[in-house]
Amino acid sequence: MFPSKTTVLLAGAATVGLALAGCSNGEEPSTVPGTNPPVVTGDQGAPGGVVEEQPEGHGESGGDQAVAKLRDAKGEEIGTATFTKDGKGVKVLVTVKQGLEPGFHGMHIHANGVCDASGAEPFSSAGGHLQVGGHTGHPSSGDLVSIYIDDKGAGSTSTSTQAVSLDEITGKSIIIHAGADNFANIPDRYSAAGKPGPDEKTMSTGDAGARAACGVIKD
Template identity: 35%
Template sequence: MKKVSILFSALALMAFTSCNDGKKKEEKQMDQMEKSEKTDIDQKMNQEKKDMNDGTSMTITLEPKSESSASGKVSFTQKDGMVMMKAKISGLTPGTHAIHIHENADCSAPDGKSAGGHWNPTFENHGKWGSSDGYHKGDIGNMEADENGNATISMQTDEWCIGCDDENKNIVGKGIIVHGGADDFTSQPSGAAGARVLCGGVIQ
């Protein structure tokens, strides 16, 4: 009788263990399915957001600062995950002028310093765009003003976005600054580009 009892207990334990293993396996499979479904939903939402933002464009009018008489406009257009920037400036002194994206869309200060420093969400060194030594997300670079003070510059990048959720890429709420001099690409943290002669806020 004792042997029968032991055998019964062993069988019951095996059945219980098997049941638990099966339950754990089923729970694991359910978790994997839920994670997969969540990933699919997230990817779909991100794609929908990207599609919704595709074709988004903004044009910013720049205000003269630091007693400058310059003027200009900067446009941003987003398509297929890329942002195209085009700037057209007039009234500059002939020569090289830096243009950057700055931290704030605030041009209230007469010298433009209310726009803050360069936009640098990834805390890199200042430098030339694309440099292996590092660069700010706002380090657009230099443009050349002709003898009449007219200058243009354009660039395209997937390191920016217009109104997305990635704060390391979203340019909305930032400022555009044109400087009186050239960016030397080495002086920290701003490139020693001189006075801020134009300012505009990127507000969607």
């Protein structure tokens, strides 16, 4: 006996439902200010895998790009960050070939296009996180995802952001920090008495630690 049309339709709907459920990551979006950067991850490789650098002019935008050569505090070039115009936002590809400790490292676009490694705090010349268009809240306009570095000191990440335009970041700098960025995600139970949630330092830096590498963004 052939199944009825109703049975077939119900079976098809169930199959679609299962497929959609399988695609979901099961995570609810956070409504707590400052817990997530204003970015969408792109074609991320496996942890520690290095995405090949894109050739000059690559992309759908007709070759609108800017590049930053990443250098550590000793002045050694350790990688490259490529910024490509992508609709109303910017696609960001960061590739590190050597020189960073294994693990996650916070990344941000900073307000000043100066990467001076001298002084007590290397690259403090880059200033704070970039804010554009009168934005003052958290996450800042310059917040990016973290990059994962493997046991050989290399890694890469590809992401995109609509919090800034290519024009707004050209002439600024990108910083890779020594530690991971917690995106100010500090539950109240870990906070000091009377001060629930992340403090101002955590909100502004993500507790990512020292500035390990810096690059001026140039077109």
